[in-house]
Amino acid sequence: xxxxxIEWLENGVVRLVDQTKLPLKVEFIETSSHERIAQxxxxxxxxxxxxxxxxxxxxxxxxxxxxxxxxxDELISYLETAAQTLNxxxxxxxxxxxxxxxxxxxxxxxGDVQAIIQRLIEEAKEIAEEDxxxxxxxxxxALPLIRPGFTIQTICNAGSLATVHLGTxxxxxxxxxxxxxxxxxxxxxxxxxxxxxxxxxxxxxxDNIDTTLITDGMIGTVFRDGRVDCCVVGADRIxxxxxxxxxxGTYTMAITAKYHGVPFYVAAPTSTVDMETNVEDVxxxxxxxxxxxxxxxxxxxxxxxxxxxxxxxxxxxxxxxAIITDRGVVKNPTEEKMRKMFA
Amino acid sequence: xxxxxIEWLENGVVRLVDQTKLPLKVEFIETSSHERIAQxxxxxxxxxxxxxxxxxxxxxxxxxxxxxxxxxDELISYLETAAQTLNxxxxxxxxxxxxxxxxxxxxxxxGDVQAIIQRLIEEAKEIAEEDxxxxxxxxxxALPLIRPGFTIQTICNAGSLATVHLGTxxxxxxxxxxxxxxxxxxxxxxxxxxxxxxxxxxxxxxDNIDTTLITDGMIGTVFRDGRVDCCVVGADRIxxxxxxxxxxGTYTMAITAKYHGVPFYVAAPTSTVDMETNVEDVxxxxxxxxxxxxxxxxxxxxxxxxxxxxxxxxxxxxxxxAIITDRGVVKNPTEEKMRKMFA
Numbered sequence: 001x002x003x004x005x006i007e008w009l010e011n012g013v014v015r016l017v018d019q020t021k022l023p024l025k026v027e028f029i030e031t032s033s034h035e036r037i038a039q040x041x042x043x044x045x046x047x048x049x050x051x052x053x054x055x056x057x058x059x060x061x062x063x064x065x066x067x068x069x070x071x072x073d074e075l076i077s078y079l080e081t082a083a084q085t086l087n088x089x090x091x092x093x094x095x096x097x098x099x100x101x102x103x104x105x106x107x108x109x110x111g112d113v114q115a116i117i118q119r120l121i122e123e124a125k126e127i128a129e130e131d132x133x134x135x136x137x138x139x140x141x142a143l144p145l146i147r148p149g150f151t152i153q154t155i156c157n158a159g160s161l162a163t164v165h166l167g168t169x170x171x172x173x174x175x176x177x178x179x180x181x182x183x184x185x186x187x188x189x190x191x192x193x194x195x196x197x198x199x200x201x202x203x204x205x206x207d208n209i210d211t212t213l214i215t216d217g218m219i220g221t222v223f224r225d226g227r228v229d230c231c232v233v234g235a236d237r238i239x240x241x242x243x244x245x246x247x248x249g250t251y252t253m254a255i256t257a258k259y260h261g262v263p264f265y266v267a268a269p270t271s272t273v274d275m276e277t278n279v280e281d282v283x284x285x286x287x288x289x290x291x292x293x294x295x296x297x298x299x300x301x302x303x304x305x306x307x308x309x310x311x312x313x314x315x316x317x318x319x320x321x322a323i324i325t326d327r328g329v330v331k332n333p334t335e336e337k338m339r340k341m342f343a
Numbered sequence: 344x345x346x347x348x349i350e351w352l353e354n355g356v357v358r359l360v361d362q363t364k365l366p367l368k369v370e371f372i373e374t375s376s377h378e379r380i381a382q383x384x385x386x387x388x389x390x391x392x393x394x395x396x397x398x399x400x401x402x403x404x405x406x407x408x409x410x411x412x413x414x415x416d417e418l419i420s421y422l423e424t425a426a427q428t429l430n431x432x433x434x435x436x437x438x439x440x441x442x443x444x445x446x447x448x449x450x451x452x453x454g455d456v457q458a459i460i461q462r463l464i465e466e467a468k469e470i471a472e473e474d475x476x477x478x479x480x481x482x483x484x485a486l487p488l489i490r491p492g493f494t495i496q497t498i499c500n501a502g503s504l505a506t507v508h509l510g511t512x513x514x515x516x517x518x519x520x521x522x523x524x525x526x527x528x529x530x531x532x533x534x535x536x537x538x539x540x541x542x543x544x545x546x547x548x549x550d551n552i553d554t555t556l557i558t559d560g561m562i563g564t565v566f567r568d569g570r571v572d573c574c575v576v577g578a579d580r581i582x583x584x585x586x587x588x589x590x591x592g593t594y595t596m597a598i599t600a601k602y603h604g605v606p607f608y609v610a611a612p613t614s615t616v617d618m619e620t621n622v623e624d625v626x627x628x629x630x631x632x633x634x635x636x637x638x639x640x641x642x643x644x645x646x647x648x649x650x651x652x653x654x655x656x657x658x659x660x661x662x663x664x665a666i667i668t669d670r671g672v673v674k675n676p677t678e679e680k681m682r683k684m685f686a
Contacts (some may be wrong), residue, residue: 023644023645024642155560186651188560189534189635189643189644190560191532191534191558191559191560192558194643194644197635197636197643197644197648198643198644201644201645201648202644202645205645205647205648210649211648211649212649212650212651213635213636213644213648213649213650213651214635214650214651214652215534215535215559215591215592215635215652216534216558216559216560216592216595217498217531217533217534217559217560217591217592217593217595217596218591218592218595218651218652218653218656219595220592220594220595220597220598220656221591221594221595221653221656222651224594224656227651248558248560248561248564249558249559249560249561249563250560251563251564251567252559252560252561252562252563252564252595252599253560254563255563255598255599255602256595256598256599258602259598259601259602284564292532292540292556292557292558293540293556295638295639295641295643296638296639296641296643298638298639298641299367300532300537300540300541300638300639301366301532301537301540301541301544301545301556302366302544302545302548304548305540305544305548305554305556306553306554306555306556307555307556307557308529308555308556308557308561308565308570309557309558309561310561310564313561313563313564313567
């Protein structure tokens with residue numbers, strides 16, 4: 001990939017690629033406003049759990065620069081409001097993780113307000129750098145599970161564009177492809193927002209990885225035909241029980257993979273692991289009916305059609321072969337194994 | 344439904360609703376050319392196995408009118424060529440069924456050429472009328488399986504628009520709704536061509552049946568939530584072994600239904616039953632990559648993306664709770680039970 005998904009430019013400007021324009025146009029948003037970052041998260045100009053975390057960190061640093069605070073208390077008060085503004089998507093654990101981390105740094109920091117602001121900028125950049133390093137570790141940890149010549153089924157986009165660089169699922173594919181040279185990909189379209197078709201196909205083709213697009217309903221046939229060797233999907237949240245919240249369609253794919261004996265891997269950073277929340281307390285974001293009703297500005301159904309549009313689903317651990325993180329791999333996840341790795 | 348999907352007008356003109364324009368525009372095609380009918384089948388202005396059968400029958404009658412044949416042999420020769428022209432979709436068993444039936448009538452008919460042509464017109468109209476009566480019987484046969492208050496999950500369109508009138512799955516829903524008054528529907532979008540969103544939602548809303556649109560990947564969540572009580576899907580072809588060829592996505596839905604213990608019913612006319620072909624000999628039509636890449640004239644992925652686009656999939660009998668036909672219901676289908684009902 002030629003560019004980073006999101007980057008802190010030296011003059012206090014954040015640059016991010018507008019993912020709603022891809023794959024037909026590569027356009028960048030440049031902003032010094034944390035509210036613009038919040039909007040970008042909300043309307044999914046930036047998406048993918050790790051990239052959202054980096055955006056939230058940079059949003060907090062921009063807020064610090066905007067604050068005109070004279071005292072640390074004023075700064076923290078401004079940042080607390082900014083953190084609320086940035087938390088526009090309830091299911092994304094990385095959002096709260098990043099804003100809490102930035103608030104913690106501000107509260108712990110000594111020195112005058114300007115020094116704290118500098119410290120926050122460094123922290124935001126560090127969140128992004130950690131993400132890049134973390135992705136590579138995910139790819140390296142996955143290597144023993146991937147064989148030369150494997151074809152990998154994925155859904156949504158957990159590639160470079162879902163992170164700062166390289167990707168989570170993207171790292172699994174890219175690191176294996178770097179090593180073996182003959183990894184292929186099947187990308188599920190991922191209705192309603194089609195991140196598989198729009199983003200995964202785009203970035204895999206950019207990296208010359210042989211990629212085939214299918215619609216979400218074709219996965220059964222793809223598995224039955226023996227066209228893929230395993231699934232690798234991302235995660236928006238991984239619970240202590242091994243339940244995985246990810247883009248709608250993941251659960252259906254996991255059931256279908258189990259039926260065919262196709263290994264089903266989840267690849268995600270440790271920041272996605274939530275050792276507190278119980279599965280029954282996970283709130284699944286329901287998004288606008290128009291996401292389903294309208295594609296590229298045109299209705300694909302009766303404009304007044306009733307729609308059910310959950311953004312995510314929850315895949316239970318019995319359908320998951322292994323969870324691959326930067327910290328290590330949890331095979332056949334259970335709460336005990338999750339605690340051992342992440343407690 | 345206010346109109347018939349396809350109708351023989353008295354002046355030797357066939358009128359059909361252009362389903363590629365629905366649901367935003369209700370436009371009709373009127374033609375006296377069997378080649379125009381063949382084109383309509385090919386580009387899916389008319390689709391759905393039973394409607395295609397009726398269209399093929401009327402196409403043969405139009406060909407007879409066009410033939411200028413002086414002898415029965417000339418007429419039959421012209422009709423044989425027309426039958427080939429009309430057989431534009433390899434998976435649709437109703438196409439060959441209807442064209443063979445019309446050829447059989449022509450070959451068996453006595454009298455002069457004009458009398459044979461009149462006989463063929465009557466036969467084409469009778470195919471359409473049989474379809475209307477057949478649909479109602481399917482709905483009546485399904486009634487013992489449907490309870491008051493049921494919510495029915497379907498995919499693609501096997502409603503009125505897939506038949507001459509009423510529908511196959513549509514008849515199951517409509518006859519139950521007539522009787523109980525509180526049947527609800529979940530319609531899966533059915534990518535790539537979105538017949539669920541475009542057609543099923545449209546025709547159910549026309550009949551004031553409470554219908555919710557979902558994307559294909561949402562079925563797992565819909566089942567897990569307990570939102571539906573059973574699935575009812577159509578069939579393009581039912582084999583003697585109980586294997587069902589239907590719109591791509593059906594197989595994935597059936598696996599997901601089985602995992603959740605949701606009954607999975609197939610509703611189709613007897614003409615869809617093929618007691619000869621073995622499952623390994625079924626040819627699955629692969630359609631143009633642009634069906635996946637382009638929606639409403641706009642690319643939703645990289646224009647040169649590689650695509651796998653099978654139009655149908657095959658659901659094995661172990662995933663099917665019952666096959667509902669106009670002749671009767673086959674529960675837990677096996678070859679023995681299929682032979683008993685259809686041999």
